[in-house]
Amino acid sequence: MTERLEAGFSCPAPLADRRTVLLGHGSGGKLSAELVRDLFLPAFRHPALACLNDQAIVEVKGCRLAFTTDSFVVKPLFFPGGDIGTLAVHGTINDLAMGGAQPLFLSVALILEEGLPMESLRRIVASLQQAADRAGVGIVTGDTKVVEKGSGDGIFITTSGIGVVPDGLMLSADLARPGDCVLLSGSIGDHGMTILGQREGLEFESAVRSDSAALHTLVADMLAASDRFRCFRDPTRGGLASALNEIAASAGVGIELEEPSIPVREEVRGACELLGLDPMYVANEGKLVAIVDAADADRVVDVMRAHPLGRFARRIGTVRAARSPVVTMRTTFGTTRIVDMLAGDQLPRIC
Amino acid sequence: MCLAIPGKILDEQVSNGIRSGRVQFGGITREACLDFVPEASVGDYVLVHVGFAISRVDREEAERTYALLASMGMLEEELAQPDDPAGGR
């Protein structure tokens, strides 16, 4: 897919001509969005897909089911706060929960690399089961394949999940409208910096752990407090910035954030400073953003703070009208900057 | 150019002929090479760029100039009208 460039400009870079898949295509930023928009949507063409939410809502004999799938490719496999198993269960449950669904059943497909220690596999399977049990969902079917040594990162996990959506509940990113409040359930960047910290040999003074958690009971409490939610999102790959950009693009609105209100743990901030990363783009695995009618915002925040996963919940911004979708942030200086979608992965910088 | 962050030296050691130490930056710690700051010791703050300390933070200087700055800031607050936008815009 090549873009025609006008006369007078010659592109020195072949990036416009994407002949191969790049790592950036999996990063949750613009390249990922491009792949979805230009390849998957035209190919698969189902209305349930076109909404581009984390889950699809399909109707089966009068019952609204939420249906989702996800893949997990984290390295290292084990890290403070969890492992690829807990990540897989929580991540899938969260995709369902973001659609307002009560999660019920999961499938787990494993692609194992030849040579993976059996002990590692046992630990991961135990994690999968424990996480599912704690969340009250059943792992009811699965599959296993083994690939040759060198073809995989130890283990890849693909899941799918089914849940039931209560009657009358309509959640979708495109419902966000000017005046709505943006709520965040807690500190950002914990998961991504835990993983990167492991890889970069950073020691954290106090335990920075992945925040991987199943959010469905928090969502349930929030839904009980208000019937005027527009949507929920869990800001995983691409971070808070990408999730909010997606919502803004879906609804054709602007989102304006207040920088001082966005919580970042001190250790996470230090790690980001050192590597030249912005916490807004770092992955989270146990946080959510919600767009809700302004009138209910305070009550919902109170309800969130009463839940263990929402203790540091707060309002972080407002939805505004905009000519074209944009996420902006008022800085601590009172000036305004854009919080754009990243093209690919965020890279540590030296400059 | 260039990203360098101030951190506190927690300990030091020599290995492979290179002096290095653990440096703490606001809640995280990472190893850094200290060969370019022979005058820095444990407890000092250094600026670290790509895993190397490139200067020792001159604390006295820093405190002196910062105090001047801060006093200017306080004076400014006393002088400023409530609706006087800083910067003249």
Place this chain on the structure above:
Amino acid sequence: MKYVDEYRDARLARALAADIGRRTTRDWVMMEICGGQTHTIMRYGVDELLPPAVELVHGPGCPVCVTPIETIDKAVEIASQPDVTFVSYGDMLRVPGSRSDLFHVKAAGGDVRVVYSPMDALKIARQRPERRVVFFAVGFETTAPANAMAVWQAHREGLANFSMLVSHVLVPPAIRLLLGSPANRVQAFIAPGHVCTVMGYSEYEELVREYHVPIVVGGFEPVDILEAIRMIVAQLEEGRAEIENQYVRSVSYDGNEPAQRIMAQVFEVCDKKWRGVGPIPQSGYRLRPELAAHDADRLFGLSTMTAEEPPECISAQVLQGLKKPTDCAAFGTRCTPERPLGAPMVSTEGACAAYHQYRRHAMDPVKVRG
């Protein structure tokens, strides 16, 4: 974080901005050299706090942006070889060469790795003696001591499989070139604080004397930059032209002597081509002949590689501060971070990328805030 948070204090920033406003009686144009300083200005909206009479233009302070195209091509060539492990700082991966970039090499199966420190590249070389490990040693003077230490250590240890592809650029010759250009509008400079941490600022005295321009060595936090601007405005308004140091907590007149010593043992000054600017005499470093065994340029036989720069991209004018990224017709439309036409849009420190990431809405006629 100590020595960071204090210099992000909004109250201090506003006080400095107010003081600048009071001192300014006419229009002034000044340039911050360093990409990290541009980043801070954009991210905190420092220029929004300044009086309209003070204009900031962004200089070529992005070693990633000014790395010549042929150097990227060499990197791609080397990284594509099956027995090579190519190790680089993150910033370099997306920079476009004539036909490809390191990201594409990685996607095609090349062993390309990102590290935070050159010592990590050394570790890889020690762990994998069967691989030819090549480190992409890019940067200004700030990064030169670290890069020098890596190759020095490799030399001492006899680590034959470690080499460096060097592309270092020096700041004072670039300022000299800018000042010597007939189109130059810049009346004062904020010198890069971390380059000066290593090199000191004695080199800038000559420039100040010859061209009668104020130069203030500035730090990287918003309060540092505002303080440096305040010092510059004071000089300009009083008709002075001196070298001054704002970043006293890190910079001394002579700089870091141990760092300079090792640089002198490893590097020698050479003429260098800057992407988007052209050749600048005595403006780069290359490895000394004694270290030829670790010089990837020689080892891989690529010294004669050349490349054509597309003449139409206005990176050249942006890097010289003659135009703003927003003056470019392609900015934000045909040239974006994911489809860059030139390096300043690719590098996160490039003026174009910084503008795009933080300020694109300034072009949108509908203001988001009421």
